[in-house]
Amino acid sequence: MHLKSLRVSEFASIADAELDGLDPGLNVVVGDNEAGKSTLLKALRAAFFQKYRGRGEAVEAFLPYGGEGRRPTVAVGFSLSGNDYRLTKSFLTRPAAEMEGPWPAPVSGDAVEEKLAELLGFTHPGRGDSKLSEHQGAFGLLWVEQGRSNTGLDIGAGRDAVTASLEGEVGTILGGERGRALIGAAKALNDTHFTATGRVGANAPLRAIDEELAAARAELAEKRAAQAELDQKLKRLEDRRRSLKGYDEARTVEKAGEALRAAEATLRRAEERDRDWQAADAALRQAEAVRAGAADALRRRGELVAEAAGVRKAYEAAATDFAEIDAAARAASEAVSVATRAHGTARVALKEAEERHEAHRRRADLEREKVARDRLRAIVAGAGELNDEIATVSAKRDAIAIDQRALAAIDKAERKRRDCEVRLQVAAPAVTFEPETGGVVRAADGSIVAGGRSHRVISPSRYLLDGFGRVTIEPGGGAANLETELREAEAGLARLLGASGASSEADARRLLSQRQDLEAELKLLSARRDALVPDGIDAARARLRAAEAAVAKLVAVSETEPAAGQGPEDQGGDDADTLVAALETARRGAGEADRALDAARRESEAATLRRVGAESDREHHRLRAERLAADAAAAESAQPRALLVERLAEADDDCEAKRGRLLLRERERKEDGPEIAEARRRDAEKTLRQISETVQRLRDEALGLEGEVRVAGGSGVGEAVRLLEERVADLERRRGRTSLEADAARLLYTTLLNAQRAAREHWLGPIKSRVAPFLKLIHPESDIDLDEETLELKGLLRAGVEERFERLSAGAREQVAVVTRLALAQVLKQGGHPATVILDDALVNTDEIRLERMHQVLREAARELQVIVLTCRERDFRDLGAPMFRI
Amino acid sequence: MIRLLHTADWQIGKPFGSFDEERGVELRSARFAAVGRIAALAAERGADAVLVAGDAFDDNTVQDRDLNRVLDQMSGFAGPWVFLPGNHDAAITGSVWTRFAALAARRGNGNLFGADEPEPILLLDGRLAVLPAPLSRRHEGADLTSWFDHAETPSGAVRIGLAHGALENRLPEAADAGNPIAEKRAATARLDYLALGDWHGYVEIAERTVYAGTPEPDRYPSNEPGHVAIVEIDGPGEAPRIERVPVAHYTWAARTQRLDGDAGGLEAVLASFADPGRTLLKLTLSGSLPLRERVSLEETVRHWGDRFFHLDIRDDDLFDEPDEDDLDRIDVAGFVRTAIETLRARADNPADPDSEAARVAIRMAYVEHRRLTAQER
Structure with a gap:
């Protein structure tokens, strides 16, 4: 861009001023204080960036003092990209704008503003001019007003002003505050979806949809399972029903029932035959019994007759025997009478002998007892004496105390x-x-x-x-x-x-x-x-008393039988033996008599018994013979033997006939017996039961399934499945959209970040490389330090030592700032942006040596850029060799 | 003369899961209401019988509660209702028909005729013979109507075929051909009328052969759903008089609109619907729009989305085409512009997996930028 001319009239402090023929390189505009150098710059800004119809404080400031009704007007001639333009704007009073350019007719009015924005690459603010510094784009950077010129390097101004200015200007290149806001917005969008580490956030819409989707899918799976289960049940039910129908159609149960009934009929027939056989068998056994009865009757009749004859004979024999035995018995009885008499005689003799012998024996006893008593008396006396003697000696001994x-x-x-x-x-x-x-x-x-x-x-x-x-x-x-x-x-x-x-x-x-x-x-x-x-001695004395008692007793007895006892005793010494012998003889006689009597009695008793037995025998045989004879006669008269014989013959015939019938029945029975029939019936019954059970089971199962299906059938599971399927599809669609939005948010954010970073890299390097040669001229061995994020001027690196910008001297600061701006302008120009650098009293704190060097810098820069220096100190720039303009 | 009301494909219990809950409920309810209107219509026109040619129910597991609601709605017409099992409610074991019949019996409804066996149903004292071709599974494969040809009916009876499936060679190829019906069945079986179901649009598809379609539309295809047929037949062999009667509550419409650079035309399209509150519109958009138009499109869609019962915008084929103007609105210079250019390049590169995301990202940047700008002012 080449500013060619500038004409300002009725603009603030300037009534009328004109710069014409500005050089495309270096220019110096000299004016005393209050001459309006800064106003020139303000007018230039107004021409380019202020809408001509604008109002407000900033525009009001264009009016000259007390200049009501004045018409601040700025006319600028410039060339850009090889085309010449002429721009005129009047403000406040009859505001107007017109611009000539490489087009057939000049444009005017609002079109001028649009053209300008297009040419210079800026955007008009929508309303007002609060953001003028921003919207003017890169020009803010290059057209440095006095006071701000020290690029915010004005000593009087604070550090913030300096850096904010620079940053603001650089930021515009980088995308501006709005760019940063956009990054912020993009980050917010991105953060809606993702965490800092790039994962899907816990509260991200995608997460919510995924959760909803997962829940819907789980529910769908559940419902599908339920549906499958229902289908399965329906299939089973159908299967059972088909089976049942098959049974029904084949009449399986009825047929089995019929088979059972047939088997039962067969069984009944077999049982009848069995009963027939049993009846025949019974009939035969009965006939046989009849026959046996007849035979038995005949036999018994024979036996009866024979027995009667036998018994008669026995009776006669018994009668003979009795007669004989009776005679013998009478004889024996007589013998007993004789023996009894003999026995009485013997007994009397024996008694007499015994009495005699007893008296003799008692006397002998008395004598013996007396002798014994006397002997005992002697002993007791002797022992008494000895005792007395012992007592005497003992007393003597006891008198001697020694031992x-x-x-x-x-x-x-x-x-x-x-x-x-x-x-x-x-x-x-x-x-x-x-x-x-x-x-x-x-x-x-x-x-x-x-x-x-x-x-x-x-x-x-x-x-x-x-x-x-x-x-x-x-x-x-x-x-x-x-x-x-x-x-x-x-x-x-x-x-x-x-x-x-x-x-x-x-x-x-x-x-x-x-x-x-x-x-x-x-x-x-x-x-x-x-x-x-x-x-x-006491025992001896007792014995003595006993002996005396015995003697006394015997004496008493013998005194009662003086006569009897005296006789034999008087007969002399051998009387005892005689007595004994006589006793023995008497005893023998008595014994013999006893035995004889006994024998006779026994004989008699035996004979009597025999007689009684014989008599009884005879009577018995007689009675029996009589009874049998009567029996035989009665039997014969009742059923003559011939009749019995005839009956037996009849019974034999009957037996034969019945036996034949039984054989026949048995054969029949064996051929088709009840066992076989029963087995068949059981089989048939089992078959029927089996089939009935199967059918019942099928029916039960079908019923059960029907119940289950009835419950599940109306559950709306099919509807639920499709509802969920549709919902899942819908969710998937939403998920796709949300996912796309998330991806887009991330993409936007990352792309913006990357672009920002790239822009910085794009600007930072070139600026530094262009600053370096300028800086070498004024501060050898030094380098500038720019903030990579904001491109803010942070300080100087001199001989490896970092010096913070705000601690540099005022001179150094303005020098560094100007140099940096020149470098930026160069970079901008190279990037195709219009770039003219205007410095308004920008180097007021610079010493002479450095000013000299700055001249060199300016000259150097002016080879590529148009540089316009506004100054009140002409001599500072006299040697610059640039066209001088005065106002 | 016999007057019949022929309907089909009620699809009671259809879930409408892709709609939000409120609309789903309304759409489901609408199907019951349609039955009520049919009953009222049958009563009003003095129909002798109502023939339902299959798919009265959307599924065999439809809930008893829904069956009761149907019976409630049917109460407006006391004449015979003949129901044919279709592919959705095939007369399989455990089908809805057992329960439906049981519920009707429980309520004392004697006018329900389940046509679940392929045998003639004689109604109106033998003046009407309905020959049904019930489906006993979803897809029979074979033509179940072939028995009609040899079916014996009383000589004075009007012969009506009742079937559910696709009439061969007549329907578009897209139609489900799982249950074919011979093209000339009406003629070969000497039918006075063949009442068909399965195809959801109303169409007199062959001589004496009609698809009544669903009385309440349930999807977007534009094949004229939402009707029933009122059929008058003077006697056996007489030509039927067929009247198409609309009964639908909701209109389901599908439109495609191409937008090239300008979204303004859409407003007219949306405004052309007489009763948007009862309309479900599936609007498929294609073409390309600059971002500012896209933003304005979205505003339009937001507005109309609230006015339509349901507005389903399918914009998969509508592309953002940011122009210089858009980009100038985003910013004059700086890295933002660079970023937008990068995204544009990616969006325009079909090989880039993120091209779609890039497109959306540009729109986002645009929207955000506009929003930020608006805040600044």
């Missing part, structure tokens, strides 16, 4: 005493008094002690020595003790002796011996007495 033990104690005491005495004799001092002649030694008791021999002093002893006085000797040590011991021993012995009643040991021994003799005598006396009465 063997006492003697032993005495002996021991004596030994001890003696022992003490001997030891004392040894231990006691020996004193021998040898008085001078005449001298007498007396003991304490006054007795004279013999001299010339030794005396044992066993206790303190005082001696009276004539002419001398008294001497006391005291035995020392053991002697004194021994003396005590001796005295104790003597006392012990004396005690023992006293107890025994002995005067000395020898006396004790003698006493003991005497006692022992007495005891021996006692023993002897006792032995003698015991021999006499071994069981004691």
Whole structure:
């Protein structure tokens, strides 16, 4: 883009100003303060970007002071892409716009605005001009107003203004605030569907649809299963019904019933035949019984006749026998009478003999008892004497108190005493008094002690020595003790002796011996007495009393029979033997008589019995013979034997006939018996039952299935299945659409992000590479640092050290900013954007050396770009070698 | 003279699962109401009998409650109702007919005739002989009407065939040919009228042979559903007088509209429906629209979507064609434009798996941009 001319009239502080013939390269516009340089820039902006019919504060500001009714007008001549344009806009008062260009006739009015937007690549804001800085697009970047010119680098302005400005301008290139908003919106859309990690979100519509779909599919599967189950049941039901129909059509049950009935009829017939056979059998058995009866009757008749004859004969024999036996019995009875008489005689004789013998025996007994009594009397007396003697000796013995033990104690005491005495004799001092002649030694008791021999002093002893006085000797040590011991021993012995009643040991021994003799005598006396009465004298005395009683008793008895007893006793000494012999004879006689009587009686009894038996026999035979004869006669008269014979013959014939009939029936029965018929009936019955059961089962099953089907049949399961199928299809369609929307949201978001990133990369590199040579001119060895996200100018890298932009000096900041803008303009131009750089007092803080270098930078930049420098300091740019314009 | 009302394909219990619940319920209810209108019509016209040529029920498991509702609706006509089992309600074991008959008996309805055996049904004191060809499974394969040819009927009786299936060589190829019916059956069986069901549109398809169609439409094909036939026959051998009587409540319409660059024409199409509140419209859109038109289309669809009973827009073949104007509206420059260009390139590349998503993404960007712009103002 090449700004060629600019004419401004009645625009703010400018009444009329014109720049004409601007160079496509570097231009310098000089004006003093308040000359309106900045207004020129404002007018230029207004021409391009402000709608001519616009109102509002910004537009009102176009009016000159107190310029009511004035008509701010800007006319711009420029070329773009090889075409020349001339643009005129008047504001507020009769606003108008017109533009000439490479078209047949100038355009005017609103069309001008549209053309401008199209040419310069910006969008008019819909209403108002609040976003003018944005909507003017890249020009905001390049046309730097005073104050903002320090590219926001104005020292007075805050850092925010600087960066916001730059960012805002760069952001426009990148898509602007709206681009970022769009990214935000796209992100929101994307986030509706996806999580940060790109998964389908928990609250995503797709998730909801998927869940609904899954539920519907599950329900569909369930319903389909139910339907399949129902179909299955229907199929089974149909099958059962078909089977039943088959049974019905084939009349299977009826046929089986008929077969059973036929079998039952057969069975009944067989049973009849069986009964016939049984009847024939019974008839035969009856006939046989009749025949047997006839035969038996005949036999019994024969037997009766024979028996009657036999019995008659036996009767006659018995009568003969009886006669004989009767005679014998009478004889035997006579014999008994004789024997009885003999027996009485013998008995009397025996009794007399016995009496005699008894009297004799009693007398003998009395004698014997008397002898025994006398002997006992003697014994008792002897034993009494012996007892007296024993008592005497015993008293004597008891008078002696000593015994063997006492003697032993005495002996021991004596030994001890003696022992003490001997030891004392040894231990006691020996004193021998040898008085001078005449001298007498007396003991304490006054007795004279013999001299010339030794005396044992066993206790303190005082001696009276004539002419001398008294001497006391005291035995020392053991002697004194021994003396005590001796005295104790003597006392012990004396005690023992006293107890025994002995005067000395020898006396004790003698006493003991005497006692022992007495005891021996006692023993002897006792032995003698015991021999006499071994069981004691009292027993002997009792026996004596018994013997005396016996004698007394016998004497009493013999006194009652003086006569009888006297006789034989008087007959002498051998009377006893005679008596015994006579007794024996009498006894023998009696015994024989007894036996004879007994024999006779037995004989008689036997004969009587025989007679009775014979008589009974005879009577029995007689009665029997009579009865049998009567029986035989009666039988014969009732049924003569000939008749019986005839009957038997008849019965034989009947039997034969019946036997023949039975054989016939049996043959029949065997041929078609009830067992076979019964088996057949059972088979038929079983068959019928089986078939009936099968049919019943089928019927039950069909009924059951019908019930189930009735319940399930009206469940609307088919409708539910199709409903769900349709719903699933609908959900799938919705899912497809939602999925597509989700994909689209993601695609939009990622594409926008990628594009944003690409744009940054696209701009960042070229800007940096273009900034570098400019920057080298003013700040060698340095590099700029741009924010990759916002393209914000962050700072300078000098010799590897990062210096933050806001901490740079004001001069450095404006230099860096201008350089960066120039580079941006170059990049924009290369990108096909219209680019003219206008710097309004942009380098006011720059020192001379750097200003010099900046001139070089500007010249360098102006080779590709139109650069218009607005300044109040002409001399700063005098040497630039650029056309100078004054206002 | 005998006057018959011929109907078919009530499809009671059809679920309408692709509709939202409220509409599904209304559509299901409409089918019962149609039966009520048929009963009223039969009574009003003094019909001698109502013949239902199959598929009265959509499924053999239709709920007893629904059967009762049907019986309720039928109460308006006291004459005989002859029901033929069709492919949807074939007289299989455990079919709806057993329950239907039981319920009717329970309610004391004696005017129900289930034509579930291939044997003549004599009505009106022998003046009317109905020869039914009941389906005993969904697809019979064979022509069940062949027995009509040899069926003996009283000499004075009008012979009416009642069948469910596809008349050979007459229906479009798309028709279900699982249950064929000989083309000349009416003639060969000396029928005075052959009442057919299965085809949901009303069509007098051959001589004395009519598909009554469904009385209440249940799908979009434009084959004139929503009618019944009133048939008058003076006597055996006399030509029938057939009248087509509309009974439908809802109109099901399918339209296709091509939009090229401009969505404005759609408004007229949508406005052309007399009673949108009773209309289900399936609108298939094709062509291409710039984004601004697409956005305006969506507004139009939103508006009419609320006015129609149901508006089913199928726009799979309608493509966004963003033009410069659209893009200028998105932004003058910057990376946004670059992004849009990228998306456009992808959208235009059929080989790109995301071309469809890219198209939608552009529209989204456009809509969002417009929204943001609107917020700014």
